[in-house]
Amino acid sequence: MLQLNNITKRFQDGERERTVLDGLSLTVDDGAFIAITGESGAGKTTLLSIMATLLDADAGVYTIDGTPVASMDLSQVRNKQIGIVFQDHRLLPQFTAVQNVLLPVLAQQAECPKATYERALQLMEWMGIRALEKTPVGVLSGGEKTRVAICRALINNPKVLLADEPTGQLDSDNAHTIASLFQKVNSELHTTIVMVTHSDAMASVAHKVYRLENGKLEVRG
Amino acid sequence: MNRRLLIKESRTYYQRYYRLVALAVVLMMMVLTGSLVLGDSVRGTLTDRVSERLGSAETIVATGTNFMSNDIMQSPLMANARGYLLVDGFLSDGGQLIPVYVWGTDCDSVPYGEAIINQPLADKLHLDLSASAEGWDGALHLPSHTLVPSGSLFVTKSYATQMRLHVSAVKDVKSGGNLLLKNEQTLPLNVFVNREQLAEVMELEGKINIIMSDDILQEDALAEVWTPEMSGIHSRGNTLTTDRIFIQDDIVLKLNPEAKYFSYLVNDIINATDTVPYSFVTAVTEWQGSPLTGREMLLSDYAAAHLHVAKGDSVRMSYFLSKDLKRLETREQRFLVKDIVPLEALVADSLLQTEFPGLSNVERCTDWDSDLPIHMDRIHKEDEDFWYKYHQTPKALVAYDAVSEDWGSGFGTATALVLSDDGARDLTMSDAGVMVIHPREDGIYAAQHGTDFSSLFLALGFFIILSAVLLMQNVLEEMYIQRADEIGVYRHLGYTQQNIRGMLIREACGVIAVAATIGVLPGVLYSSVTLWLLGNVWSGATHTEGFALHFSIVTVLISWVIGIVICLISLLYVINKQIKQGV
Ligand SMILES: Nc1ncnc2c1ncn2[C@@H]1O[C@H](COP(=O)(O)OP(=O)(O)OP(=O)(O)O)[C@@H](O)[C@H]1O
Ligand SMILES: [Mg+2]
Numbered sequence: 001m002l003q004l005n006n007i008t009k010r011f012q013d014g015e016r017e018r019t020v021l022d023g024l025s026l027t028v029d030d031g032a033f034i035a036i037t038g039e040s041g042a043g044k045t046t047l048l049s050i051m052a053t054l055l056d057a058d059a060g061v062y063t064i065d066g067t068p069v070a071s072m073d074l075s076q077v078r079n080k081q082i083g084i085v086f087q088d089h090r091l092l093p094q095f096t097a098v099q100n101v102l103l104p105v106l107a108q109q110a111e112c113p114k115a116t117y118e119r120a121l122q123l124m125e126w127m128g129i130r131a132l133e134k135t136p137v138g139v140l141s142g143g144e145k146t147r148v149a150i151c152r153a154l155i156n157n158p159k160v161l162l163a164d165e166p167t168g169q170l171d172s173d174n175a176h177t178i179a180s181l182f183q184k185v186n187s188e189l190h191t192t193i194v195m196v197t198h199s200d201a202m203a204s205v206a207h208k209v210y211r212l213e214n215g216k217l218e219v220r221g
Numbered sequence: 222m223n224r225r226l227l228i229k230e231s232r233t234y235y236q237r238y239y240r241l242v243a244l245a246v247v248l249m250m251m252v253l254t255g256s257l258v259l260g261d262s263v264r265g266t267l268t269d270r271v272s273e274r275l276g277s278a279e280t281i282v283a284t285g286t287n288f289m290s291n292d293i294m295q296s297p298l299m300a301n302a303r304g305y306l307l308v309d310g311f312l313s314d315g316g317q318l319i320p321v322y323v324w325g326t327d328c329d330s331v332p333y334g335e336a337i338i339n340q341p342l343a344d345k346l347h348l349d350l351s352a353s354a355e356g357w358d359g360a361l362h363l364p365s366h367t368l369v370p371s372g373s374l375f376v377t378k379s380y381a382t383q384m385r386l387h388v389s390a391v392k393d394v395k396s397g398g399n400l401l402l403k404n405e406q407t408l409p410l411n412v413f414v415n416r417e418q419l420a421e422v423m424e425l426e427g428k429i430n431i432i433m434s435d436d437i438l439q440e441d442a443l444a445e446v447w448t449p450e451m452s453g454i455h456s457r458g459n460t461l462t463t464d465r466i467f468i469q470d471d472i473v474l475k476l477n478p479e480a481k482y483f484s485y486l487v488n489d490i491i492n493a494t495d496t497v498p499y500s501f502v503t504a505v506t507e508w509q510g511s512p513l514t515g516r517e518m519l520l521s522d523y524a525a526a527h528l529h530v531a532k533g534d535s536v537r538m539s540y541f542l543s544k545d546l547k548r549l550e551t552r553e554q555r556f557l558v559k560d561i562v563p564l565e566a567l568v569a570d571s572l573l574q575t576e577f578p579g580l581s582n583v584e585r586c587t588d589w590d591s592d593l594p595i596h597m598d599r600i601h602k603e604d605e606d607f608w609y610k611y612h613q614t615p616k617a618l619v620a621y622d623a624v625s626e627d628w629g630s631g632f633g634t635a636t637a638l639v640l641s642d643d644g645a646r647d648l649t650m651s652d653a654g655v656m657v658i659h660p661r662e663d664g665i666y667a668a669q670h671g672t673d674f675s676s677l678f679l680a681l682g683f684f685i686i687l688s689a690v691l692l693m694q695n696v697l698e699e700m701y702i703q704r705a706d707e708i709g710v711y712r713h714l715g716y717t718q719q720n721i722r723g724m725l726i727r728e729a730c731g732v733i734a735v736a737a738t739i740g741v742l743p744g745v746l747y748s749s750v751t752l753w754l755l756g757n758v759w760s761g762a763t764h765t766e767g768f769a770l771h772f773s774i775v776t777v778l779i780s781w782v783i784g785i786v787i788c789l790i791s792l793l794y795v796i797n798k799q800i801k802q803g804v
Contacts, residue, residue, distance in 0.1 A: 052713070054712075054713055075712075075715045075716065075717045076715065077715075078712075078713060078714065078715040079714065079715025079716075080715070084713065086713075090706065090709075090710045090713075092707055092710060093234070094230050094231050094233070094234030094235070095227065095230055098222075099222065099226075099227065099230070102222050103227075103710075103711075103714050104714045104715055105222075106222070106223070106224050106227060107711070107714055107715040107716040107717075107720060108715070110223055110224045110225075111222075111223045111224075112222035112223060117222055152714075156715075
């Protein structure tokens with residue numbers, strides 16, 4: 001269970017300060033599938049970054065299963081508990097698709113066990129990109145990149161999958177495919193999903209939809 | 222799949238940066254290895270040269286300005302030693318005179334009349350003896366009268382002695398052609414001649430002045446076989462004279478003699494209008510049991526008659542001051558004629574007479590060979606007659622203390638001593654100027670501990686090394702800036718800072734290690750080229766005959782390690798800076 005309590009985040013914008021998150025609170029139960037919408041610049045990526053421990057809140061407490069993240073080994077949290085799909089994928093161009101997928105594995109050990117490699121291939125099969133195993137990611141399409149990024153986020157079996165506009169640059173066909181994949185991940189792998197999206201199609205597959213406005217979350221459906 | 226593969230893939234992907242890094246490392250290693258190998262080569266060459274110029278000698282016995290009897294070579298101690306008569310001289314080649322060392326040797330079976338020269342001299346003479354079987358004929362100009370140190374009073378410094386020689390062969394470096402006693406880097410010009418012939422020409426029969434032994438001889442052991450007589454110090458009864466004529470002051474002081482004698486050629490003995498020119502006069506502390514003090518003089522009846530003086534009269538005596546022979550000053554003193562003595566009594570006392578080379582051994586005064594300005598026109602028939610009959614018999618004796626300051630010099634303060642007992646036994650080798658040197662250690666020490674050429678060349682190459690390091694740092698920094706996002710991704714995926722740093726270091730280290738290893742080769746090339754330049758184009762700056770490449774694996778290894786350390790430090794610096802900025 002993720003719990004955000006009274007989270008405030010400000011950014012220095014030139015001379016003046018901008019409060020992006022303003023006393024925001026959110027509880028994400030295990031197995032939940034929530035979507036967050038909001039206007040561009042509302043602070044969705046900021047919120048997701050705080051949840052991914054990539055950004056510190058200025059005020060408020062963020063706990064995972066009751067433990068404040070401030071007291072946790074962050075690289076362990078990032079590696080094991082949370083998988084993240086970035087808005088811009090952030091795949092490393094020098095590696096092949098499968099190598100990108102396996103990057104989180106090699107953070108903990110120098111050698112990737114054969115079983116883990118097999119798992120990566122299974123995940124890719126599941127995501128429909130098994131054939132791209134040895135393809136350098138530079139040549140992949142946007143949808144393929146998103147799927148590689150999802151596989152990478154899931155490779156260590158995280159409790160929570162955070163996704164920042166996974167369908168942002170995709171056409172609606174692709175968006176639908178990704179949406180159903182997320183549904184599958186949530187229902188079959190029981191992975192908690194927090195997803196930022198503009199797309200109604202995506203939001204419709206979530207159990208709960210929030211809207212981020214004025215630094216706070218409102219339930220929409 | 223493993224991290225090593227990731228590192229390899231990244232290295233390949235970013236090779237456009239790593240190629241520049243490699244170039245910088247090769248450049249740095251080239252200068253670094255090159256400088257250290259250069260230092261080794263200079264040191265090694267100098268060490269080689271020590272061996273070349275000393276041959277196999279472990280001990281050198283040098284007699285300074287004196288000579289030593291060749292008899293010492295009969296001692297069993299000298300089983301592995303060679304005695305040399307070494308003088309400096311000039312070899313005339315066409316119009317020019319080439320300064321050379323002339324080694325009179327028994328060892329190299331140089332036949333009488335023949336000479337062997339070393340390679341540098343052959344080069345200087347443009348001689349190719351292998352081609353022409355005839356050899357080369359020339360003349361050596363040797364110093365006159367070397368038994369008496371050149372530069373002493375009355376002794377000419379000219380190189381009037383000539384020796385014709387026939388150069389028949391070249392003595393190469395390996396067989397000791399470049400023998401040189403001075404601790405110098407320049408190659409000597411050596412002529413090796415038959416010792417007996419050289420001794421004959423120079424009137425130094427049976428004398429040597431250098432002994433080189435392959436054994437390490439200690440001074441104590443040598444002192445056992447040495448006698449003062451060997452160094453030309455003659456003690457007969459209780460008197461002491463020396464081949465070098467002048468007895469050095471420290472020996473005089475050490476022996477504390479009963480009587481001191483100092484023979485001198487004075488310019489004039491004068492009474493009113495009567496003058497006796499160019500007479501030998503002996504200063505004595507006492508003669509025939511009665512001391513001579515103050516301004517007292519004993520005048521020979523011969524001089525008394527010529528000057529028309531009687532006992533109790535006074536005469537003037539003028540002479541050159543021997544302190545500074547370049548600015549010859551004349552001094553005059555007045556002496557009281559204490560007594561008139563028969564010339565026969567002076568003739569009879571051999572201690573009063575000293576055989577000055579160039580003066581004593583000639584028939585007529587006008588044949589005197591001395592660098593002093595002697596006005597021959599002032600010498601008249603009666604003077605020649607006296608010389609013919611009595612040679613260097615003194616015409617007067619004067620009190621020693623009155624003139625010893627004026628006549629004495631660094632060469633000596635007496636020409637004969639009368640000792641209270643057989644005091645000459647107390648004389649040691651070093652009193653006689655004999656030095657025992659173990660040159661190898663000194664020479665090698667000097668070669669090894671002289672100027673640190675490695676640092677010198679490193680300093681010269683410093684800017685290249687610095688530029689290379691800066692180039693490497695810049696390229697790396699540029700690359701890590703390009704890869705800032707990548708570093709962020711690793712962090713987001715749960716890599717620790719150590720993980721990331723380790724991967725980046727391993728990535729760059731592979732390149733650095735390979736480049737550093739490759740860089741050794743141009744390094745050796747760099748030093749070879751520099752050595753060639755030092756030996757040829759820049760030979761004027763080094764005054765040597767060039768250096769040989771001395772290249773040791775240890776040095777290369779050291780420079781490799783130093784290079785790697787420098788690279789690692791700059792790499793760590795750049796990576797840490799980048800990772801900190803990324804946080
Ligand atoms: N590191 C930062 N420094 C300063 N301002 C920032 C920083 N990150 C985000 N912001 C600002 O915070 C606000 C929220 O940004 P954020 O990226 O969270 O918006 P978003 O809701 O994800 O927008 P979009 O839908 O366009 O992705 C923006 O105005 C942005 O300029
Ligand atoms: Mg965003």
